[in-house]
Amino acid sequence: xxxxxxxxxxxxxxxxxxxxxxxxxxxxxxxxxxxxxxxxxxxxxxxxxxxxxxxxxxxxxxxxxxxxxxxxxxxxxxxxxxxxxxxxxxxxxxxxxxxxxxxxxxxxxxxxxx
DNA sequence: CATCTGACGACCG
DNA sequence: GCGGTCGCCAGAT
Numbered sequence: 001x002x003x004x005x006x007x008x009x010x011x012x013x014x015x016x017x018x019x020x021x022x023x024x025x026x027x028x029x030x031x032x033x034x035x036x037x038x039x040x041x042x043x044x045x046x047x048x049x050x051x052x053x054x055x056x057x058x059x060x061x062x063x064x065x066x067x068x069x070x071x072x073x074x075x076x077x078x079x080x081x082x083x084x085x086x087x088x089x090x091x092x093x094x095x096x097x098x099x100x101x102x103x104x105x106x107x108x109x110x111x112x113x114x
Numbered sequence: 115c116a117t118c119t120g121a122c123g124a125c126c127g
Numbered sequence: 128g129c130g131g132t133c134g135c136c137a138g139a140t
Contacts, residue, residue, distance in 0.1 A: 001137060021122055032136050034122040039137060042121050057122070064121040072121090 003040035006030070009097075010041075013054040016079045017095035018088050020058050027097050034058075054095075060088035 005028055013019050021037035030036040037055070044052045053075040057063040062072050062083070073083050081093050 025122085032122095033134090035120080035135055036122090036137085038121045040121090043138095044121090052121085055121075058124095062121090068121080 001039075003043060006037065006040040007044065007048070007050050010044075010050055010052065010055060012097070013051055013095050015051075016081055016093065018054045018056050018060070018076070018081065018090070018093050019095050019097070020056060020060075020090075021063075022058050023094075023097070024055060038063075056088050056090075060090040060094075062086045062088070 006024065009024065009028055010019070020034075021041070022034040024030070025032075025034045025037040028037075030040070032039075041052055041055055044050050053072040056072075062069050064072060069086065073086070076083060076088065081088055
């Protein structure tokens with residue numbers, strides 16, 4: 001599975017903003033929905049400047065487990081994102097992707113049904 | 115090939 | 128708001 005489109009999209013999230021797995025999945029039409037977004041993020045290649053920490057759960061909650069949860073919180077706070085009870089204030093930081101079709105490349109997926 | 119396991123989220127009580 | 132169940136589906140075992 002090539003998650004490249006996901007990573008490219010995540011890289012567009014501006015500093016100080018966050019996106020939810022669900023929104024990410026919907027924006028890219030990921031087969032499998034939010035959970036696919038989660039799988040993609042779990043496989044995020046490190047050292048490529050991908051701001052993986054800007055992706056949180058539907059209600060702004062940090063869903064990843066330790067030790068990464070702490071790192072994510074730290075990274076977000078360093079960008080000015082306030083976190084309360086492991087939760088981001090989505091009303092202030094949720095990023096609204098531009099409606100400019102971000103789907104230049106479709107996410108490739110294994111054929112489930114032929 | 116059979117099962118299990120999630121960086122999810124909708125639903126329900 | 129919280130916890131449990133369920134659908135989802137790629138990888139790992």
